[in-house]
Amino acid sequence: MTHLAEGESLTAADVSWSVDGQHILAGVDMQVPTGSFTGLLGPNGSGKSTLLRGLARLGKLDEGVVHIGSDDVHRLPRRALARRLALVEQNSATDIDLRVLDVVLLGRTPHRAALQADSATDRAIAVHQLERVDLAHLAHRRWSTLSGGEQQRVHLARAMTQEPSLLVLDEPTNHLDVGHALQLLAMVQHSGLTVLAALHDLNLAAAFCDHLVVLHQGRVAASGPPEQVFTADLLAEVYGVEADVDLHPRTGRPHLWFHPPMVPH
């Protein structure tokens, strides 16, 4: 029913971006390897959401070039880009009063001619993606009645329904309970797509991602596989926290143990 997913790489070279006169990103070089699950990390305000929006062409960069595969993202027709890259923003609202299945079907828009109705195939793809996020039973509920975590999972189903090669997710697990967070991360990890996700939970990033990019004050502070990126020095420099980093004996992936900060009396 769904096509066989195939990822594409994403590269950003020397990206700088100011929003409303505020310099937010400065000279960002990064690579999201084909088929990887790349985690975009960094403290609050480091520029993660802004970078994801810039990569997805929601605005004009001051400088720099972004490529999906060998194509310049800023030169692709919008519809062609939407067939290749799906973005799920943080707190992305869908204001119109739609039913859940109709929200998911919005993902088919780049695949249809204007004003063309949903086909049986479109609906089958949308239902299948709702099943994958465990929400098929809510297909006919009104969107506005869903919980925050349910809305987040519907947005992922909508993005998957777009059948992109690159999935860009801004904090996809921030409303999810631990079971659904693990389920969502495992699903995108095994999707066959290239995935770039901003994440705050560093241990989840260590467990699922094969590549990391760490932003600090609008610049790339480190990038590479989790076992190279997660060092006590990096965590102290970027997050201002003390932590021990162990390698899990079975998976070989890093696990971070944070030390509670001293609180003045």
Ligand SMILES: Nc1ncnc2c1ncn2[C@@H]1O[C@H](COP(=O)(O)OP(=O)(O)OP(=O)(O)O)[C@@H](O)[C@H]1O
């Ligand atoms: N329109 C704007 N005008 C002024 N400053 C902005 C604007 N949008 C973002 N910023 C600032 O840019 C910086 C980066 O914001 P961004 O949302 O990209 O960070 P983030 O790393 O995603 O943060 P968080 O982890 O808190 O979600 C922040 O300091 C933010 O206040």
